[in-house]
Amino acid sequence: MIMVIEDVDLVGRSRDDIxxxxxxxxxxxxxxEMDGLGEDLDILIIMTTNRVNSLEGALAARAGRVDVVLEIPLPDDDCRERLIERYGHALNFQGEALAEAVARSKGDSAAHLKEMVRRLAQRTIARGxxxxxSREDVEVVFSPDEAVLCPLKGHEETLRRHIIEQEDEDDSGCC
Structure with a gap:
C-alpha cells in the first residue's frame, strides 16, 4: 500500500511555528500514527513539501519515520526547454519564442512551467x-509582473498567518 501526504508541512510544521x-x-x-505502524506492514509513505525547513524535527529527522529524503531540484535550462516542449507539444513556437520562454523561466518549477504553457495556449485560443x-506571446505570459504569474507570491507569510488564525478560530472538534 502507498500512502501520500501532500504538503505535509501544513500538518507537520515545526512546533515553534504552531x-x-x-x-x-x-x-x-x-x-x-506513524509510530504505530507495524514493521511487518507493507506500507510506503510518501510525503511532499516545498518547505523542508519548516517541518517538525521529530517528523523529518527521526529514523523509522523517514527512511529516505529526496530533493527534486528546480529544472535547469535544458530540462525547462524539454518541459515546455512537452507541455506545449501542440503549440508551434516561432523564431526565438522557445529560447525566450526558457530564459524567462529560470528558477521556475515544472508545475509553474506547465501553468505558463497553459496560459500560452489560452492566448492562442483568444486570438482565434x-x-x-511568438516571442511577444512569451513576453506577455512570462512577464515579470508577479501578480500575473503567481497571485500569492510575496504573500506567503500573510497566508501562513491566515491559516494559523483559522486553526485557532476553528472549534469544530476535528483534529
Missing amino acids: SGQKAETRLNRLLN GSPVI
Whole structure:
C-alpha cells in the first residue's frame, strides 16, 4: 500500500511555528500514527513539501519515520526547454519564442512551467485558435509582473498567518 501526504508541512510544521492546540494535536496524531505502524506492514509513505525547513524535527529527522529524503531540484535550462516542449507539444513556437520562454523561466518549477504553457495556449485560443507562439506571446505570459504569474507570491507569510488564525478560530472538534 502507498500512502501520500501532500504538503505535509501544513500538518507537520515545526512546533515553534504552531500557535494553536488543534495544529499541535494534528501533528501529534500524525507522529503517533506513524509510530504505530507495524514493521511487518507493507506500507510506503510518501510525503511532499516545498518547505523542508519548516517541518517538525521529530517528523523529518527521526529514523523509522523517514527512511529516505529526496530533493527534486528546480529544472535547469535544458530540462525547462524539454518541459515546455512537452507541455506545449501542440503549440508551434516561432523564431526565438522557445529560447525566450526558457530564459524567462529560470528558477521556475515544472508545475509553474506547465501553468505558463497553459496560459500560452489560452492566448492562442483568444486570438482565434492558431497554435503559433511568438516571442511577444512569451513576453506577455512570462512577464515579470508577479501578480500575473503567481497571485500569492510575496504573500506567503500573510497566508501562513491566515491559516494559523483559522486553526485557532476553528472549534469544530476535528483534529
